[in-house]
Amino acid sequence: MSQDLNQRVVLITGASAGIGRSTALALASIGAHVYALGRNRSDLDNLYAEAQTQGINIQIVVADVADPVQIQLAIKALSDVHGQVDILLNNAGVMYLSPMKEVELHDWTTMIQTNLIGTLNTIHAVLPGMVAQGCGDILNFSSISARLIGPGTAVYAASKKAVEVITESMRQELAGTGVRMACIQLGGVATGINEKIRNTSMRRLIKMRGQSYQDLPTKMVVDEILHILTRPRCLNIGSSFIISSDQAS
Numbered sequence: 001m002s003q004d005l006n007q008r009v010v011l012i013t014g015a016s017a018g019i020g021r022s023t024a025l026a027l028a029s030i031g032a033h034v035y036a037l038g039r040n041r042s043d044l045d046n047l048y049a050e051a052q053t054q055g056i057n058i059q060i061v062v063a064d065v066a067d068p069v070q071i072q073l074a075i076k077a078l079s080d081v082h083g084q085v086d087i088l089l090n091n092a093g094v095m096y097l098s099p100m101k102e103v104e105l106h107d108w109t110t111m112i113q114t115n116l117i118g119t120l121n122t123i124h125a126v127l128p129g130m131v132a133q134g135c136g137d138i139l140n141f142s143s144i145s146a147r148l149i150g151p152g153t154a155v156y157a158a159s160k161k162a163v164e165v166i167t168e169s170m171r172q173e174l175a176g177t178g179v180r181m182a183c184i185q186l187g188g189v190a191t192g193i194n195e196k197i198r199n200t201s202m203r204r205l206i207k208m209r210g211q212s213y214q215d216l217p218t219k220m221v222v223d224e225i226l227h228i229l230t231r232p233r234c235l236n237i238g239s240s241f242i243i244s245s246d247q248a249s
Contacts, residue, residue, distance in 0.1 A: 065118030
């Protein structure tokens with residue numbers, strides 16, 4: 001029997017746009033208590049307003065995953081209302097691609113702090129409660145860049161590969177506790193993340209590659225997320241690779 005997500009307490013990071021936003025709306029529509037976390041108050045307010053027009057409720061949380069104090073305070077406030085987090089979707093991430101010879105130290109640091117440290121901060125905040133209640137799901141997000149290394153992707157790919165290693169190690173550690181660990185590795189998805197690449201040569205390269213395939217709509221990724229989360233508790237889909245059938249790399 002599949003798991004019912006109604007009344008489950010869900011925390012989604014990077015929820016102000018793209019996959020996080022779409023997943024927040026989808027989970028709230030089936031009765032989950034959704035907390036949408038992000039740094040951009042305006043975008044989160046827009047998400048809240050959209051949810052209201054659909055007759056569903058989403059709680060917004062303004063916080064930076066890279067700041068452990070902000071995350072701990074956010075989790076405490078959430079727990080005071082709804083108890084422990086049942087599901088964590090570690091979706092927050094940034095991608096600033098550039099060749100290593102064109103030193104972009106700030107961009108490198110931001111990717112490590114958000115993609116890797118941010119993932120660890122949220123896990124650290126929710127894991128004790130999940131273990132204590134004997135049930136929980138943590139779903140981390142990686143990228144095809146961690147599998148198919150390319151020029152200009154070194155730091156981004158490293159941050160995402162680290163997330164995969166952490167996920168698998170934790171999956172083994174948590175076996176038998178009732179807490180499931182999973183990682184989604186994504187190919188091209190229509191989230192707009194490529195538009196934030198500032199390096200001219202990398203933006204040109206990504207655009208050229210993108211002409212050979214169509215980015216997947218976020219709904220397809222959301223469907224896979226729901227599939228993973230609703231599997232019977234005896235089944236853990238530890239790793240899922242989602243990519244357009246036309247995308248080679």
